[in-house]
Amino acid sequence: MIDITQLRYAWPGAPADVVHINALTIAAGQRVFLQGPSGCGKSTLLGLMAGVLMPHGGQVGVLGTDWGTLSGGARDKFRADHIGLIFQQFNLLPYLTALDNVCLPCTFSSLRRKRALADHASPLAAAQDLLRQMNVPPETWQRPAGQLSVGQQQRVAAARALMGQPSLIIADEPTSALDPGHSKDFMTLLMAACARAPRPTLIMVSHDERLASHFDRHLTWQSLTAP
Numbered sequence: 001m002i003d004i005t006q007l008r009y010a011w012p013g014a015p016a017d018v019v020h021i022n023a024l025t026i027a028a029g030q031r032v033f034l035q036g037p038s039g040c041g042k043s044t045l046l047g048l049m050a051g052v053l054m055p056h057g058g059q060v061g062v063l064g065t066d067w068g069t070l071s072g073g074a075r076d077k078f079r080a081d082h083i084g085l086i087f088q089q090f091n092l093l094p095y096l097t098a099l100d101n102v103c104l105p106c107t108f109s110s111l112r113r114k115r116a117l118a119d120h121a122s123p124l125a126a127a128q129d130l131l132r133q134m135n136v137p138p139e140t141w142q143r144p145a146g147q148l149s150v151g152q153q154q155r156v157a158a159a160r161a162l163m164g165q166p167s168l169i170i171a172d173e174p175t176s177a178l179d180p181g182h183s184k185d186f187m188t189l190l191m192a193a194c195a196r197a198p199r200p201t202l203i204m205v206s207h208d209e210r211l212a213s214h215f216d217r218h219l220t221w222q223s224l225t226a227p
Helices: 042-049 072-082 098-108 110-119 123-133 150-162 180-196 209-214
Strands: 002-009 019-026 031-035 057-062 083-086 168-172 201-206 217-220
Touching: 002 042, 019 042, 031 209, 042 057, 042 168, 042 201, 072 083, 072 110, 083 150, 098 110, 098 123, 098 150, 110 123, 123 150, 123 180, 150 168, 150 180, 180 209
Parallel strands: 031 201, 031 217, 083 168, 168 201
Antiparallel strands: 002 019, 002 057
């Protein structure tokens, strides 16, 4: 699923690389937890994995495709087809309803739409199913996302990432805004939803080591970036 070699990335004006990884391979279907302190570069690495950022050195491959071989438009299409993103700040469109937010991947990707329709009568039905799986109350589905609670917004964001069965789910500190109880509930729901889909690869970063028990593989930033 992911193949990284000699990866280097530095922010403009920075004196040193923020990401320096010699090699990393993640197999399809793995659930990988990457732990590290705030500010170490975890989110930057996820941006490189998702093709949002381009490396200054080395290669990042996803599903056998090197991001560096694609144009900007082709990267956007590949990402929309194959990757579901759960952002730390949710990145929901606040004026759209919860249902409309979850349906968005099917608007940008015909492949995601086709997958959603394989098991459901419409993208809307698929979105409703995912919101049920993520335990979002039905009475909130037609509300603008900006009016939902923090916990509800995070679960809507997870449902959106899972829409249309992407091969790769990338989650950036998805529990950072939640208290311990809601964090535990969210992880239980996310893992159950991933298990119902054709087992996607899940890569999640967090500073919270307590979440590692949900995953097949536990990486630390120190070991990943060691010489």
